[in-house]
Amino acid sequence: MKKPIIIGITGGTGSGKSTVAKEIYKSIPAEKIAVIEQDSYYKDQSHLSFEERTKTNYDHPNAFDTELLLKHLKMLMNGEAIDKPLYDFEIHTRKKETVRVEPRDIIILEGIMVLVEPEIRELLDIKLFVDTDADVRIVRRIQRDITERGRTIDSVIDQYINVVRPMHMQFIEPTKRYADIIIPEGGFNKVAIDIMIAKVRDIVSKREVIE
Ligand SMILES: Nc1ncnc2c1ncn2[C@@H]1O[C@H](COP(=O)(O)OP(=O)(O)O)[C@@H](O)[C@H]1O
Numbered sequence: 001m002k003k004p005i006i007i008g009i010t011g012g013t014g015s016g017k018s019t020v021a022k023e024i025y026k027s028i029p030a031e032k033i034a035v036i037e038q039d040s041y042y043k044d045q046s047h048l049s050f051e052e053r054t055k056t057n058y059d060h061p062n063a064f065d066t067e068l069l070l071k072h073l074k075m076l077m078n079g080e081a082i083d084k085p086l087y088d089f090e091i092h093t094r095k096k097e098t099v100r101v102e103p104r105d106i107i108i109l110e111g112i113m114v115l116v117e118p119e120i121r122e123l124l125d126i127k128l129f130v131d132t133d134a135d136v137r138i139v140r141r142i143q144r145d146i147t148e149r150g151r152t153i154d155s156v157i158d159q160y161i162n163v164v165r166p167m168h169m170q171f172i173e174p175t176k177r178y179a180d181i182i183i184p185e186g187g188f189n190k191v192a193i194d195i196m197i198a199k200v201r202d203i204v205s206k207r208e209v210i211e
């Protein structure tokens, strides 16, 4: 098998990263593409109490098990399947189950810090930064964290002001400079997504001709 093409999609919380990843995924036959969420590689915190886990800074590079993520990316590049961890945002730790991901021609790696670590960045063939204004992102985050992640409005606002925003400025925003393409307004930017889909289809069809 040829080395897969790895597409990194980053941007702040609520920018539309997973929506962009989903749109690209849906447009390519499932046996050709896989999505890896960096969120799945948040460190396991089952040794800590729930109270202690709520105090973790989840917007710092150290919150991620980058070693395992790198290992898994390299396995996929070598044509080996991985058992991707699953993360439970409601209880801030890894689930017991994992999910098997087979090697594919196209791997999408999506997450807030995929351009932060040089070792991950170097593995990416195409780097996208989804650039959405902070006011829009916080509104989306409030809606999502309350409906899907078991949070209260006060906890979302407190975490955003004290942790998410400053960490975004320090770690995420500066990685825009590494992006090949900056996509304004996230998941429903049809023109940008169509351009990406055309590019990915082109890569897949050229591989089919060569193989
Ligand atoms: N361009 C957009 N316009 C309106 N809503 C959007 C857009 N892109 C994404 N969304 C919505 O915003 C929320 C957050 O998007 P998501 O892709 O999960 O962000 P991220 O993965 O960056 O945190 C979702 O409910 C999604 O449907």
Ligand SMILES: O=c1ccn([C@@H]2O[C@H](COP(=O)(O)O)[C@@H](O)[C@H]2O)c(=O)[nH]1
Pocket: 012, 013, 014, 039, 042, 058, 059, 088, 089, 091, 092, 093, 111, 112, 164
């Ligand atoms: O246990 C956790 C783990 C992460 N978070 C927050 O999640 C976002 C990243 O996810 P997006 O889907 O990109 O929004 C990050 O900003 C963390 O603050 C959490 O709250 N709890």
